Amino acid sequence: MKAFKSTPTVLSRGMFIGIALLVSAWQGPPAVAQDNVDKAIDAKFSKYDGKLPLWAIQPGTAPRMIDMTIYFNNMWFGAQAGNWDLARFEVYRTEEAIKGIYVVRPKRIDTVKPWAESALPALIKAIEAKDKKGFEKAYDNAIAGCNGCHAGSGGGPLKSMASFKIIRPTTPLFSNIDFKKR
Ligand code: HEC
Structure with a gap:
C-alpha cells in the first residue's frame, strides 16, 4: 500500500475555495448567528410577500370588507335597540379588521386610513354618549365614506367598486342575536 504523502504547505484549489466559502458563511459565534436567523425570520413575517404561501393564504381586503359589512349591520341594530355595548364592540371589530x-x-x-381615522372615532363618540341621533349621523357619514372609496377604488377584475353601495340595513343578519339591551 502506498504511504500517504502529506503536503502541509500547499492547499489544493478545491480546498482553498471550500475554506473561503466556510469563512464567508460563518456569521460569528453561535449567538450572533442565531440572532441573524431570528432577524431574517422576523423580517419575512413582518412584511407581506405574496410569493410565500403563508402570506398568500392570508385574507386580503375583500374578506375583511365582508366582515365590516357584518359589523356595520350588527352595530346598527345594537344602536337602534339602545344596546350601546354591542354597538361599541362592532366598532372595535371594524378597527381590528382594518x-x-x-x-x-x-x-x-x-x-x-383617512376613512378609519375619521369615521370610526365619530361613531365611538356618539356610541359612548348613547346619542342615537348623533350615532345615525356618524353612521351615515361612515357609509358615505365606504361608498366614496368604492367609487374611486378598483378591486380584483373591477376598475371601480361603485357597484357595492352600502346603505342602512333593514334586516339584522343574525336572527339568533337578541339585540335588546341587557
Ligand atoms: C378606503 C377604501 C374603502 C372603504 C372606506 C371601504 N371599502 Fe369596501 N372595498 C374597498 C375595496 C378596494 C374593495 C375591493 C377589495 C378587493 O378587491 O380585495 C372593497 C370591497 C368591498 C365589498 C365587497 C367584498 C366581497 O368580497 O364581495 C364590500 C361588501 C365592502 N367593500 C363593504 C364595505 C363597507 C361596509 C364599508 C364601510 C363600512 C367599506 N366597504 C369601506 C375599499 C373600501
Missing part, C-alpha cells in the same frame, strides 16, 4: 388590511395590503393604507 389593522389586518394595513398588514396584508399596504397599498390600501393611503385610502383606508
